[in-house]
Every structure is written in structure tokens, then in C-alpha cells.
Amino acid sequence: MSVANGSASPVLELDDVHLSFAGVKAVNGVSLHVDPGELFAIIGPNGAGKTSLFNVMSGVYRPQQGAVRFLGESVLGAKPSKIAARGVARTFQNIALFEHLTVIDNLMLGRHQHIGYGPASAILWRGRARRLEVEHRRHCEEIVDFLELGSWRHLPVGLLPYGVQKRVELGRALAMEPKLLLLDEPVAGMNLEETEDMARFVLDIRDELDVPIIMVEHDMGLVMDLADRVLVVDFGTPVTTGTPAEVQTHPEVVRAYLGEEAT
Amino acid sequence: MSTTLPPKTEDGSSPVAPATPTDRRAKRTRLWGRPAFFQSYEQQLALFDTWSKRVGVAVVVVVGFALTQVFSDDILRSLALAFVLAIAALGLNMVTGLAGQVSLGHAFFIGIGAYTAAAISGDPEARTIGYGIEEMWIWLPAAGLVAAVFGVIVAPIATRLRGLYLAIVTLGLVFLGEHVFREWSSLTGGAGVGRSAAEPVLFGFDFSDAGSDSMFTRDQQMYVLMLVLLLVFALAARNIGRSKVGRSFAAVRDRDMAAEMMGIDLPRTKTLAFALSSFYAGCAGGLLYTITGYFDPGSFNLLLSVQIIAMVLIGGAGTVSGTIAGALFVAMLPTIVRNLVAPNLTFISTLPSETPNVFQVEQILYGLLIVVFLLFEPRGLFGIWVRFRTYWKSWPFSY
Numbered sequence: 001m002s003v004a005n006g007s008a009s010p011v012l013e014l015d016d017v018h019l020s021f022a023g024v025k026a027v028n029g030v031s032l033h034v035d036p037g038e039l040f041a042i043i044g045p046n047g048a049g050k051t052s053l054f055n056v057m058s059g060v061y062r063p064q065q066g067a068v069r070f071l072g073e074s075v076l077g078a079k080p081s082k083i084a085a086r087g088v089a090r091t092f093q094n095i096a097l098f099e100h101l102t103v104i105d106n107l108m109l110g111r112h113q114h115i116g117y118g119p120a121s122a123i124l125w126r127g128r129a130r131r132l133e134v135e136h137r138r139h140c141e142e143i144v145d146f147l148e149l150g151s152w153r154h155l156p157v158g159l160l161p162y163g164v165q166k167r168v169e170l171g172r173a174l175a176m177e178p179k180l181l182l183l184d185e186p187v188a189g190m191n192l193e194e195t196e197d198m199a200r201f202v203l204d205i206r207d208e209l210d211v212p213i214i215m216v217e218h219d220m221g222l223v224m225d226l227a228d229r230v231l232v233v234d235f236g237t238p239v240t241t242g243t244p245a246e247v248q249t250h251p252e253v254v255r256a257y258l259g260e261e262a263t
Numbered sequence: 264m265s266t267t268l269p270p271k272t273e274d275g276s277s278p279v280a281p282a283t284p285t286d287r288r289a290k291r292t293r294l295w296g297r298p299a300f301f302q303s304y305e306q307q308l309a310l311f312d313t314w315s316k317r318v319g320v321a322v323v324v325v326v327g328f329a330l331t332q333v334f335s336d337d338i339l340r341s342l343a344l345a346f347v348l349a350i351a352a353l354g355l356n357m358v359t360g361l362a363g364q365v366s367l368g369h370a371f372f373i374g375i376g377a378y379t380a381a382a383i384s385g386d387p388e389a390r391t392i393g394y395g396i397e398e399m400w401i402w403l404p405a406a407g408l409v410a411a412v413f414g415v416i417v418a419p420i421a422t423r424l425r426g427l428y429l430a431i432v433t434l435g436l437v438f439l440g441e442h443v444f445r446e447w448s449s450l451t452g453g454a455g456v457g458r459s460a461a462e463p464v465l466f467g468f469d470f471s472d473a474g475s476d477s478m479f480t481r482d483q484q485m486y487v488l489m490l491v492l493l494l495v496f497a498l499a500a501r502n503i504g505r506s507k508v509g510r511s512f513a514a515v516r517d518r519d520m521a522a523e524m525m526g527i528d529l530p531r532t533k534t535l536a537f538a539l540s541s542f543y544a545g546c547a548g549g550l551l552y553t554i555t556g557y558f559d560p561g562s563f564n565l566l567l568s569v570q571i572i573a574m575v576l577i578g579g580a581g582t583v584s585g586t587i588a589g590a591l592f593v594a595m596l597p598t599i600v601r602n603l604v605a606p607n608l609t610f611i612s613t614l615p616s617e618t619p620n621v622f623q624v625e626q627i628l629y630g631l632l633i634v635v636f637l638l639f640e641p642r643g644l645f646g647i648w649v650r651f652r653t654y655w656k657s658w659p660f661s662y
Contacts, residue, residue, distance in 0.1 A: 058524060084526040096521035098514050100581075108507075109514050113526035115507045119535060122506035123499045125310075129506055134304045141304075176525065 009072060010035050011180050011212045012057065012088075017066030019052055019236075026052040027063065028236040034180070039206050040214045041227035043247075045256060049236035050216040051093055054182050057214070058090050059083040071179065085113050087179030091169045091186060093216075099158030103149055103168050106157055107140040110175025143171045147201060163194035170201060174209070181205065183215040187222060195219065199226060224248065232256065310501060327490050336482035338598060340554060343482070345594035346489040347550045352574040352590040353500045353583065354543025359572070360580035361509055362536035363516025364421055368433030369571045371440035372541040374563030375413050376406035376548025378450055380461035381558075389459070392450050397464040403549050406461075410545025411538045418534035437565050444560035457559035460552035463488060471553060485554055492550065493587070496543065501583045503539065512536055513581070573629070577636050579645025588644045593629075600625050 010033035019027040026049045034040045042050050055061040056068060059080040068076045075083050089110075098106050108115075115136050121129040144153050147167050152160055157168050166186060173181055186202065187195040199222055205211050217223050223230060224244040232239040232247055234256040240247060247253055299314070301307045311317045331339065355369050383402040385393025396402060420432050445454045452458035463470040463485070470488045473481040503509050511532050514522035523529055552558040570593060578589020605611050605621045612620045640646045 060520070079528075080520075080523040081526050081528045084524050090524055092521065096518045098517035098521070100517055101510070101513055105510055105513070109510050109522070109525050109527075112507065112511060112514075117507065119503070119508050119539070122508045123502050125502040125506065129502075130305070130308070133308055133506070137304045137308065172525070 011038075011071060012214070013067070013069040014053075014057070015067040015069070017053075017056060017063045017068065019049075019056055019061055019063040025236050027056065027233075029066075030231075030233065030236075030238050032231050032238075032241065034212050034214055036212055037206065037210055038212050038228050039202070039226055040212070041223045041230045041244075042214065042216045042233065043218070043220070043223055043230060044233040044239075047235075048233045050233060051184060052236070053233070054090060054184055054214075054216060057083075057182060058088055084176065087177070088182065089173035089176040089178035089180070090182035091166075091173050091184055093184040093188065095162075095165050095169055097157045097165060097169055097172070100156055102156055103144070103153045103160075103171075104137070104140055106168055106172050107143055107175045108136060110172040111136045111139060111177075114177065140175060143174050146174070146204070147171045163190050163197075166190065166194075166198065167201070170198075170205075174205065174211075178211055181211050181213045183213060183217075185217055186215065187217065187219050195222060202226060308505075310498075310505075324494065328487065331479075331483045331486055336480055338602075339482045339486040341595060341598045342591075343486045343489040343554050344551070345591045346486075346493040347547050347554070348571070348574065348594045349493055349587045349590035350496045350550070351544050351547035352571050352578070352586050353496055354540040354547065355571050356575050356578075356580065356583070356586040357500065357503065357512065357543065358536045358540035360575055360582070360586070361504060361516065362512035362533065364533060364536060365426065365430040366421075366433045366537075366540070367430050367565070367568045367572070368417070368436035368440075369540075369544050370563045370565065370567035371433075371436040372410045372414060372544035373548035373551065373567065374440050374444055374560075375410040375541075376545030377460070377552055377558060377563070378444070378548075379409040379545065380406040380549030381458060381552070382450060384461035384464075385459065390449075391452050391458040397462040397469075399461075399463055399465045402461050403546055406549030407542040407546040410548065411542040414537040414539075414541025415534055417541075418537040419530075421537055422530040422533045434565070434568075437563070437568055440563055441561070444563060451560040454560055457557055459557055460555070461549055463550075463553040471556065489550065489554075496546070497583055497587060500543075504583060508535065573633050577632060577643050579643030582643075582645045585643050585645030585648075588648075592644065593632075596629060596632075597625050600628065 012032075012034045014030055014032045017027050017030045018025070028049075030049075030053060032040070032042075042053060044050055052061060056063050059075065059078050059082070062077050066076075067074060070083070070086060070088060073086075075086065075088075078086075098109060101109070115132050117129045117132055121127070144150055147170065149164070149167060149171060152164055152168075157165055160168065170183070170186065173183075183202070187198045190198065202213065202215070203226065206213055215223070215227065227244055229241060230244055230247045231241045232250070232253050234252075239252045239256060240250050242250070301312075306312065311320055330342070334342070351369065351373055354372075355366065358364050358366050380402045382392045383394050383405055384397050385391060385395070387393050387395045417433070417436065421429055424432060444451045448456070450458075465488075470484045471481060473479060473484060479487075511522065511527050514525065514527055515529060515532050515536075519529055522532075552562075574590040574593045575586055576589070577593060578587065579585025601613075601621055604624065605613060610619070611624055612618070614620060615622055636643060642649070
């Protein structure tokens, strides 16, 4: 599935990124590149800086040093809303849905930047506003079908079970028609069945929708099964990058997760 | 995706392929035996998407107009005032209920609107500023726009602060406004004196002047004018609420960080919320004193702000119908107490010099209601309505 390294220009490139909060080094010299159609995973122990990396990619944090390029253009220091507009969508480790709104409204908010009408048209609800609402609603229904959310679509997401909320969040990111999808722990806290469902959705997104994905995940089974390449970070420092098989046997990775071997 | 269809399918779990907008025929043909089945997204996105809603709203509107023939002029005047306050509350509902930005400064924007309208429409010969343009279609939008400009000026503060801090800053606005209104006597007439309000003249017809040949009284005319305006403003508010704009407001309220990740520009969205909200406040301000004809700079105080907030909270934050219900309820409270409660409870005096009197009862009820609603029904009157509706939908079963 994965495109061979270097055969096409990368979707996202991080070059020697350093991010620190006062004295704490959250990200320390991470470089990575994600190719079109690739499922790239970032793993590491708690506090390794995985989510910080996501926040750098989506513009929440500005790294002190290094370069971030999306589709060949630097997005360093751009506002999160601008980076989102360029086609980077993300989900959150702790679900960040608009909890009082329905599933459909959450998906429609994912399409916000694609819906092109202004407040004046909204007040009248004639012509353009109504036509575009219907048009984009149809697009959202496709996502509802894709993620099998049909029975929930008119419920406020705050009332939905956890696993479904995770799915809605994925749907909201998909509604943005992203060129790159960042998934922050998509199966955290899920049972086996829900994890299997989510794995299937993630594979479908990559294969059918052809969206490259970066995934942060603690479920090693899932990462090893799904990912094309894996980056291991520990205390903000990159340990190694490689295929799941390479990474699994890497001595540094074993040490980071299991500690030193007793002598 | 196995889902049992509910008895009514207004929820739109329709597996039927939606009609294209051009396919008008699909709008008319209904599934046999399933008259409520939605077959297009347009049907589902309709403002009054069910038969019962259409009938319900029609009945409320007809009754609203019919009340002119039922109630005395006194009560009609209070109701007209309540309608105008409802417009102001709809504005606050946009910034606080939808966008989640607590604003205590609504009285300030109402004041701006009131003085803009009064100045434009005022008599050029009078001792206060006036330009003599009495046409309402000029001074009403102008009052809203000037207030909206002030809303945009204040908005940068709102984009940097949130919650309690924003509430305190907007509270400061009210005191600033009160001071300026009191001192700028060439515009406002000065404290304790006041000035005459804008003239409600539309295309030459003066609503505040019922000539001897008119078949309606002045209060009936004003009541109808305010009712129509409230309906217009409510429809616009509802359209904003269900559109892209309202959704982005709600997104900022629920999760501002996630909203940014959807490509929503937070400062711009908050500024728009303040502008729209102040526009409503300004229009309400312009209209508010056309009913009494005269107003004092002391009117735009913190109490007015709190009153509008109470309307939104008691009615149900974030909803248009709830806010209107809350506004009518809060604004009519004094009338209700005076006409219904006081005559039946003889120990309550109508004289301010005795205790307990109706004015004290009003104040106590007012405070009590806010506390009771926040404790027992935070979703307000709208929440009560939802519970009532759900109960009767499933009656006689409990689920």
C-alpha cells in the first residue's frame, strides 16, 4: 500500500523541530516526512511529545526551531484556522466535539470552510444559503453512511456513547475534505469490537478516500497491523523511524518501553 | 446500521434518495401511508418542518394580532414594551446563548440605539440634538448600525477575554455609557430631564398618533407595529441560528479550540456575534421609548442589562422561541402581579408606603424566579416545553 519513500514529494515534512516550554523540552529535533497515501504512526511512552508534535503540525504551538512544510509550503507560525483551510484535519485525544450540537451539525461544521455564503444571505435564508446548505448536507450524509452513524444523526453528540463520539470526531475531520488527517489516539479507551471497527474505518479512509494519515496511538497491536511506517519518540527525542517490523526489534525502542535488561 | 424507525419520521432517518432541488415533483408526492416522511433535505431543513409546528406558529401569530381586541390599552402597552425587550433579548441570545460570550453590556448598546434614533428623528428646533428625519425605515436601521459599530469596537476585548473577565469588562461599558449619557445633555437632555424619543412614522403614517377618525387607538397601533417587528427580527434570528453563521457561534461556545481546527477564525466570529447582537440591541433601543415617548439617561443602567440576561436565562439560552417567551414572561411580571396576584391576596398593599406592597412582591418574585430556574430548569421555559412535548409524544407510555 505504501508509496516507496522519495518517489513522490511528501505531503508533510518536519525538519529538525525543537519545541520547549520554559525548561521542558517537549520536542527535541524531530524530523519526519509523510508520503501521499501513507499511514504514518507516531508512538512513544506517555509524555514523549506525541501530542505536542500534533499541535506543532496543526499550528497550536509554534516551534522555536525547525521547519514545518505542508505540500511543499512552509506553514510555520500560521494560525490553526489557516492550516485547517489548507487541508489539515485532526481529531483530539480527549474528544473535542461540539457537544450541544447534533451529529449532522458537527459534520456541517467540519465543512464550514467549504460553505461559501455570508451572514446577509444567512439572514434571508433564500437562494444561495439554502442551496448550499442542502448541497453540503448531502455531502455530510455520505460521511454518515461511510461511518455508519445513521441512527445517531439527529442526537446531540454529548448524549452519545464514547465509541460513537470518537467516530463522529473522525467524521467531522473527514467532512473537511482533508489532504492530511491527524488522528490523536483514535481507539483510546475503546473495547475490542470498537477498536476493530475504527481500524476498518482508518484503512478505508486511506485506501478508498486516498487520504494520508498520521496516527498517534498506544495500542501497539493496531499500530503494528495498520501503519506503513512508525516513528518512535521518547522524551521528545526521535528514537527511530521504520516499518513496524524494524521498529519492534530495535534495541532502543525495546529499552524505551521495557527499560534496561537486567544483567 | 439497523435502526428501528420511530412512529413518526420527522427525525428524517430517511433512507430514500433525496430529491434534487430542481425535482419539484418529489416535494409533492408523498409515500403512501407515510404523510410525514421526509423525502428531500429541503423538507428537513425547513423552518417549520412538521405540520404541528406550522399550525402552532400560525395560531400563536393569529392570537397575537387578535389580542388587540381583547386586552385594554394598558395591557397592550405593556405587551408592546415586552415585544421590544424581546428584540433586545434576541440580540443578547446571539452573543451569550449561541456564541457563549457573557455580556453585561447590553444596556449600553440599547442606549446607543435609543439616542441615535432619537437624534435622527428629533425636532431640529428642540433644545436637544435632532435632525428631523422621522421616517422609521431610516432611523431604525441607523440605530442598529451605530450600535453595531460600537459592538465591533468593543469586540477586540471580547476576543482576548472570556467568561467572568469578559462579563466584568462589559459591565464597565454600562458605567461608561451611563456617565456619558448623563453628562452629554445636548443629546440626552441631562439626568432627571431626558428628551423625547424617536417618532414611529412609516411612509407618512404615524403609529403614535391615532387621529380622531382612526378606528384604532394609539396603543393598538403601537402593539401591532411592535409585534410585526418582533416577528421579523425573530425570523432573522432563527435563520442566523440555523445557518453556517449560527453553527460557527455554537462551535465557539462549545469548543473554541476545535472550532479553530475547523477553519473558524475566532476573532472574526466573536466580532460578528457582537456586531449582530448590538444591532439587535440598537434597534430595540430605538423602538423602546417610542411607546412612552420620553426617556431619561438613567434608564440604561445595570438593572436593564440584568433584566435582559434574566429573559434569556429564564426563556432558555440559545433558543429563539424560548428567549421570546422569557422576555414576555419577565417583562409582563409586574403587570401579572398587579392585575392577578395583588387583587386576590388582600394583605398585599398597592400603596408603596405600606408593607408588603406589590412593588416589593415584584422584586422578590423576580429574584426568586431566576434562582428557581437556574436550580431546577437550567434550560428555561424552552426546557419545560421540550419536556411537556416529549411527555405527550409518548403518552400514555412513559417511554
